[in-house]
Amino acid sequence: MEKDIQQRSEHLPVHVAIIMDGNGRWAMERGMPRTQGHLEGVKRVEEIIKAARDAGIKFLTIYAFSTENWTRPSEEVSMIMRTFIQVLGQKARDLDKNGVRINFIGRRQGIPQEVLKAMDKAALLTRDNAGMTLNIAFNYGARGEIVDAVKSIAQRVAAGLVKPDDIEEKTVSSFLYTKDQPDPDLLIRTSGEVRISNFLLWQLSYAELYFTDKCWPEFNEQEFLKALSTYAQRERRWGGVKVS
Ligand code: IPE
Ligand code: IPE
Ligand code: MG
Secondary structure (H helix, E strand, C coil): CHHHHHHHHHCCCCEEEEECCCHHHHHHHCCCCHHHHHHHHHHHHHHHHHHHHHHCCCEEEEEEEECCHHHCCHHHHHHHHHHHHHHHHHHHHHHHHCCEEEEEECCCCCCCHHHHHHHHHHHHHHCCCCCEEEEEEEEECHHHHHHHHHHHHHHHHHCCCCCHHHCCHHHHHCCCCCCCCCCCCEEEECCCCCCCCCCCCCCCCCCEEEECCCCHHHCCHHHHHHHHHHHHHCCCCCCCCCCC
């Protein structure tokens, strides 16, 4: 029994990243407006955060809004912004009680003031929690993140603080939004799309990828546990050979 638990925890990902996709299609297929899909999606966000925490996941990163999502119709964008403010206002306290630290990743520039205010409040309220870190990727784009990191490193080089020869992989990592966090072990994408869509390009180098046809509003705790058990059966080799 003890060995079981030990084995299970060895095969549990420390960091899970999720591309929550398919809200719009889920709603349209049911004759509802796309926005209804986002509302249903919010329920799954709550459910999956709780499931991840209960399973003992230490870092959960969810893709909520990309730098490319601004190109959507303005009514949809403003609906997402309003919902985001509301949900943060309503749920931050619960998450805090459950020991979740809320951390935002993405560019602040371009996010409306009221949204930033709700984000800052949630982050401040939960900043000392050690149970699980929830990274919410909002106005996030991986290429933008890498560009920002390169700029910061270049500025340090120009100021004579860093020598070009001293730049290592860990230097780059330390300038990303996810600095001080382990890379994701498992990436989940819902909705049947099989692409990365500008998400965590650097950090996903050796992540296990899990794609499911379920749309995000259908991705419940059971589906999440299925993804975890698939992960547990994968053999990660990191470019090496199997050690038996
Ligand atoms: C994911 O669902 C949520 C966001 C990107 C905000 P979509 O809105 O992308 O839904 P589909 O992919 O169009 O069905
Ligand atoms: C990725 O989904 C972004 C989020 C889930 C927030 P998209 O729906 O924006 O990605 P594409 O357009 O299918 O690549
Ligand atoms: Mg989509």
